[in-house]
Amino acid sequence: MSQSTPSTAYSRDLGDELRRLRETCTDLKGAQVAAQLGWDPSKVSTIEHGKARPSEIDLVQFLTMCGKDIDFFEDFKRRYRNAFDEYIVQLPGNLRTVAMAESTATKIFSYNTLTVPGLLQTARYAECLCRAAGMTVEEQIPALVQARMDRQAILRRHDRPDCVFYIH
Incomplete structure (x- = not known):
């Protein structure tokens, strides 16, 4: 989910670049x-x-929609590194890769033995899971939970992937 903020010259440049990509x-x-x-x-x-x-x-989802790959994303992120410091929640590379794969998937199969799959988790469940895992500092939990909720947007798309989730 995005958060409203007063625009700055740099945030407008970032937005303009995204709009140009969408249009071209x-x-x-x-x-x-x-x-x-x-x-x-x-x-x-x-x-x-x-x-x-x-x-x-x-x-990741927006750039994938524009036909861009993870290398383009990394370059885009480098070009707007200062904007990203202020405007982008930083995620581990593996989560970024998962989001890119989910954005382009036509089918998703998931088998989990211990937890509800990330695409099906509620915000509260994800928050409790982050705390129970103890692998991140408290201040990062809201951003990680929001990233998980953002990933779920693929399930609301008109061309969403066919999904099968197994939870043991």
Whole structure:
């Protein structure tokens, strides 16, 4: 989920670049991208105007929609590194890779023996899981939970992947 913030010159540059990518790499309007990503219709507009703080998952999903790969994402992140410090929740590389794979998947099969799969977790469950695992500092838990919730947008897309989840 993105968070509303006053726009700055740098956040507007970031938004302009995302809008240009959408316009040159797709034939979609902002509302169509939002629908395909399972986002609220205003989310694309606020991100493209530099008025929202996109999560790293949001950017992975957006850039994937524009046909970009993980290498492009990494380059994009480097070019906007200062904007990312202020506007982007930093995630471990493996979670970024998972989000990229989920964004392009047509089918997802998951087998979990101990926990509910991340794509099915509620915010409260994910929060408790982070605390129980004890592998992150308390201040990072809200951002990690939000990243998990952002990943679930693929389940709201009109062309969402076929999913099968097994929980033992």
